[in-house]
Amino acid sequence: MKQRLIEFWNSPVIDALLPVLATLAALLVGALMLLALGANPLVAYGALLDGAFGSLNSIADTLVRATPLLFVGVGICIAFRGGVTNIGGEGQLVVGALCATMVGLTFPDGPALVVVPLALLAGFLGGAVWGGIPGLLKAHFNVNEILSTVMMNQIAVQGMNFLLIGPLIDPVQLERASRIPQTARISAAFDLPRLAPTRLHLGTFLAIVMAVLVYILLWRTTLGYRIRAVGLNREAARYAGINVPRHIALSLALSGAMAGLAGAVQIFGVNFRMFTDGSATGFTGSAGFHGIVAALFGQLHPLGTIPASFFFGGLLVGANRLQRAVQVPAALIVTLNGLVVVFVVGTELWRQQRARRRVVERPSEHDEPSLTAIPPTAASLEGKA
Amino acid sequence: MNDQPKPILEMLGITKRFPGVLANDHVDLELYPGEVLALLGENGAGKSTLMNILVGLYRPDEGEIRMRGQRVEIHSPRDAAALGIGMVHQNFMLVKTMTVAENIILGLSDLPFVPDLREVSRRIRELSQRYRLQVDPDAYIWQLSVGEQQRVEILKLVYRGAEVLILDEPTAVLTPQEAQELQGVLRIMTAEGKSAIFITHKMEEVMTFSDWVRVLQQGRLTAVRKTGETSPQELARLMVGREVLFRLDRKDCVLGEKVLELHSVSALDDRGLPALREVAFDIHGGEILGIAGVAGNGQSQLAEVVTGLRRTAQGRILIRGKDLTHASPLELIRAGVSHIPADRIGMGAVGNMAVADNLAMKGYRGSPLSERGVLRPRNILEFAKRMIEAFRISTPTPNTRIKFLSGGNIQKAILAREIDACDGLMVAVYPARGLDVGATEAVRKMLLSQREQGLAVLLISEDLEELLTIADRITVLFAGQIMGIVPSAETTVEMLGLMMAGVPLADLPALGTHDPTPGSSPA
Numbered sequence: 001m002k003q004r005l006i007e008f009w010n011s012p013v014i015d016a017l018l019p020v021l022a023t024l025a026a027l028l029v030g031a032l033m034l035l036a037l038g039a040n041p042l043v044a045y046g047a048l049l050d051g052a053f054g055s056l057n058s059i060a061d062t063l064v065r066a067t068p069l070l071f072v073g074v075g076i077c078i079a080f081r082g083g084v085t086n087i088g089g090e091g092q093l094v095v096g097a098l099c100a101t102m103v104g105l106t107f108p109d110g111p112a113l114v115v116v117p118l119a120l121l122a123g124f125l126g127g128a129v130w131g132g133i134p135g136l137l138k139a140h141f142n143v144n145e146i147l148s149t150v151m152m153n154q155i156a157v158q159g160m161n162f163l164l165i166g167p168l169i170d171p172v173q174l175e176r177a178s179r180i181p182q183t184a185r186i187s188a189a190f191d192l193p194r195l196a197p198t199r200l201h202l203g204t205f206l207a208i209v210m211a212v213l214v215y216i217l218l219w220r221t222t223l224g225y226r227i228r229a230v231g232l233n234r235e236a237a238r239y240a241g242i243n244v245p246r247h248i249a250l251s252l253a254l255s256g257a258m259a260g261l262a263g264a265v266q267i268f269g270v271n272f273r274m275f276t277d278g279s280a281t282g283f284t285g286s287a288g289f290h291g292i293v294a295a296l297f298g299q300l301h302p303l304g305t306i307p308a309s310f311f312f313g314g315l316l317v318g319a320n321r322l323q324r325a326v327q328v329p330a331a332l333i334v335t336l337n338g339l340v341v342v343f344v345v346g347t348e349l350w351r352q353q354r355a356r357r358r359v360v361e362r363p364s365e366h367d368e369p370s371l372t373a374i375p376p377t378a379a380s381l382e383g384k385a
Numbered sequence: 386m387n388d389q390p391k392p393i394l395e396m397l398g399i400t401k402r403f404p405g406v407l408a409n410d411h412v413d414l415e416l417y418p419g420e421v422l423a424l425l426g427e428n429g430a431g432k433s434t435l436m437n438i439l440v441g442l443y444r445p446d447e448g449e450i451r452m453r454g455q456r457v458e459i460h461s462p463r464d465a466a467a468l469g470i471g472m473v474h475q476n477f478m479l480v481k482t483m484t485v486a487e488n489i490i491l492g493l494s495d496l497p498f499v500p501d502l503r504e505v506s507r508r509i510r511e512l513s514q515r516y517r518l519q520v521d522p523d524a525y526i527w528q529l530s531v532g533e534q535q536r537v538e539i540l541k542l543v544y545r546g547a548e549v550l551i552l553d554e555p556t557a558v559l560t561p562q563e564a565q566e567l568q569g570v571l572r573i574m575t576a577e578g579k580s581a582i583f584i585t586h587k588m589e590e591v592m593t594f595s596d597w598v599r600v601l602q603q604g605r606l607t608a609v610r611k612t613g614e615t616s617p618q619e620l621a622r623l624m625v626g627r628e629v630l631f632r633l634d635r636k637d638c639v640l641g642e643k644v645l646e647l648h649s650v651s652a653l654d655d656r657g658l659p660a661l662r663e664v665a666f667d668i669h670g671g672e673i674l675g676i677a678g679v680a681g682n683g684q685s686q687l688a689e690v691v692t693g694l695r696r697t698a699q700g701r702i703l704i705r706g707k708d709l710t711h712a713s714p715l716e717l718i719r720a721g722v723s724h725i726p727a728d729r730i731g732m733g734a735v736g737n738m739a740v741a742d743n744l745a746m747k748g749y750r751g752s753p754l755s756e757r758g759v760l761r762p763r764n765i766l767e768f769a770k771r772m773i774e775a776f777r778i779s780t781p782t783p784n785t786r787i788k789f790l791s792g793g794n795i796q797k798a799i800l801a802r803e804i805d806a807c808d809g810l811m812v813a814v815y816p817a818r819g820l821d822v823g824a825t826e827a828v829r830k831m832l833l834s835q836r837e838q839g840l841a842v843l844l845i846s847e848d849l850e851e852l853l854t855i856a857d858r859i860t861v862l863f864a865g866q867i868m869g870i871v872p873s874a875e876t877t878v879e880m881l882g883l884m885m886a887g888v889p890l891a892d893l894p895a896l897g898t899h900d901p902t903p904g905s906s907p908a
Contacts, residue, residue: 222758222760225742235728237735240714243715
């Protein structure tokens with residue numbers, strides 16, 4: 001019996017459940033905080049669950065909230081597989097949204113079937129450029145992409161603030177004293193189709209399709225093969241005739257393109273205009289960062305990112321209801337999200353350790369056994385040094 | 386004190402299972418103070434597993450380890466070090482940007498918060514004099530030649546007071562002269578009562594270095610011999626389980642067209658220092674040109690320049706008469722150049738990809754492995770199965786990640802891919818390094834058959850016997866310069882050894898100018 005339990009504990013089944021366990025653990029810590037604030041955790045979490053999945057409307061809200069996370073998360077998967085880290089989802093999202101908005105505002109009378117795809121393409125390309133610049137810097141000058149993508153976020157936000165106060169401002173706002181920095185509403189003819197009466201729009205479906213397409217790209221095409229080879233071993237990829245700098249830049253550009261698409265879809269499916277509160281979060285709702293967490297939660301696999309995004313979408317939507325139900329400060333919600341992130345990322349390290357141990361000590365059927373068992377020492381350690 | 390010597394180390398009935406493989410099957414080992422034990426066996430015979438158990442990287446499923454008669458549990462390399470067991474791995478575990486002294490104290494547990502590096506250096510100097518392990522404690526690792534780095538590894542162990550030294554193929558990276566020096570070092574150590582376990586494939590070394598030999602075959606201990614009472618032939622037979630041909634059948638070949646031409650090619654190394662100086666030679670189809678030399682004299686840069694991985698600073702490279710001096714790796718692959726790199730895991734294979742994906746790394750660009758940019762997984766798998774069978778690659782499945790294979794099998798997979806893709810020139814860098822007798826024989830046969838098919842082979846090797854057996858002509862690189870090109874039939878190990886030490890062919894008759902320190906790096 002005990003043996004059985006140990007075996008079960010070491011099995012890959014638990015690996016798949018680890019993120020869920022981590023979330024539960026985070027909620028447990030959150031419960032302590034709720035208690036400290038004098039709120040009943042059961043009531044609070046009940047509200048969270050109800051807010052996220054309680055009704056058709058709330059499920060739809062969850063999916064809408066999850067959509068940009070999924071786009072960004074899928075992009076993160078591409079970057080990660082190519083061996084680079086993209087922290088610039090926020091900026092890419094903003095730039096993608098700006099490009100899409102401009103297309104929508106430029107052709108207000110065009111046919112929707114032409115303008116909307118064109119706008120989405122513009123968002124895609126805008127994000128690609130915003131991700132591609134750090135990509136090129138990384139590829140050719142070995143500029144750390146984590147730093148450059150974060151800095152590109154700042155540039156994107158300031159660019160957005162400038163455009164929305166100046167050239168792109170809604171003409172109506174120009175005449176008012178308030179001068180709210182936002183664009184005019186894009187023609188209602190371009191709104192993405194919705195599943196009335198909920199807010200669920202076509203963009204969610206599009207995100208799922210992109211996740212599947214990216215999966216196919218990475219594992220079924222020669223381009224994906226090259227990206228993965230570059231991500232796993234640049235030296236070997238170069239030796240095999242692969243243009244390493246080009247594929248590094250490309251994986252960051254594609255990653256950015258996905259975030260750009262998220263921005264475009266936000267405009268045409270949710271906001272219908274671009275606005276700013278001076279920071280990135282006002283428009284993105286931090287989707288550029290939550291998407292990274294969703295991708296990690298989905299074990300950096302595009303298909304795994306689909307349920308992971310829905311989960312986080314639910315958490316974000318439900319948290320609002322929680323806050324209203326038990327009247328706790330908004331900071332607690334941020335804290336709760338942060339806890340989940342920390343716990344999930346923490347277990348990811350643990351999961352890798354478990355996988356390694358399984359290979360070395362007791363390889364299972366899926367984790368391929370070793371023949372003479374090269375220990376994870378010499379080569380790997382040296383690589384790290 | 387005691388007349389009857391007691392073993393310092395005993396391993397009794399060590400068994401280690403991996404799924405489907407019995408890596409060690411009740412293996413016994415005894416080591417006496419002042420003794421060198423050679424551990425001989427093919428790739429995958431279980432030598433590394435046994436030693437990894439001894440240094441605490443693996444736990445045995447059965448059996449026990451005794452140190453000085455006491456039963457011990459070794460859970461980690463730190464435990465092993467505390468017991469006085471240390472290992473010099475094949476891939477050195479040194480931090481390149483740190484000094485020798487810093488590397489030696491790295492990981493010591495009883496260090497003060499601010500280590501007294503001057504005292505450390507002083508002790509290192511003392512130890513290096515005592516054991517004739519000449520090395521500057523304040524030099525940075527990246528400044529050292531491979532031979533010197535190995536000395537640092539050994540110093541690291543004696544600094545920590547190791548009594549049992551495990552050396553994993555230590556001579557693979559050394560010149561014959563450096564190997565002799567290592568032998569001297571071991572003599573001093575054994576005279577002090579330290580003992581060593583020596584993993585190797587090379588018969589001559591077993592004969593010169595060791596007192597005892599233990600032979601492993603498929604995880605089992607098959608023979609224990611006193612070195613003085615055995616012969617290389619007997620050991621080879623015990624190791625492989627059949628008679629091994631030490632002579633290969635080399636047919637006369639008709640020279641074809643000129644495949645590779647180098648016209649005074651110069652190149653820089655990673656630090657921007659000259660690595661190749663006006664190297665010029667050519668290879669015809671149906672010919673093997675061997676490159677001898679101490680590691681670090683420009684061999685790897687030569688291979689990289691010819692395969693497009695390193696920029697040519699000066700000179701021209703022609704393949705079949707076409708100027709490909711600044712061509713990319715891909716252009717050279719398309720021109721029919723194959724490359725078996727020295728660094729198998731680092732360059733030759735993507736460790737975390739499947740064996741099949743690794744085999745497809747050259748052919749994936751076109752039919753039948755892919756069509757218009759879309760991979761054909763079924764064809765890739767079929768191709769992989771064909772290669773695995775033809776080259777006898779031992780892998781559980783084609784989808785196994787290649788890093789889980791033994792070194793010899795990874796090398797076979799790289800060979801399979803490169804030979805299949807080769808259409809003109811094969812650049813083989815240390816192709817048989819670390820392979821057992823059987824696999825070495827197979828690799829050499831493959832290279833010879835490439836030659837018979839009219840391909841040109843550039844063979845970079847540290848094994849002079851290998852070069853003399855299969856190369857048609859041999860050239861020696863020293864400090865990036867060619868010391869001379871000689872037909873292998875007209876040369877000897879001694880001649881090559883002198884050229885490797887920097888004596889140009891033209892000066893060879895003047896044998897008085899023997900340079901006793903061949904190991905110094907060109908830096």
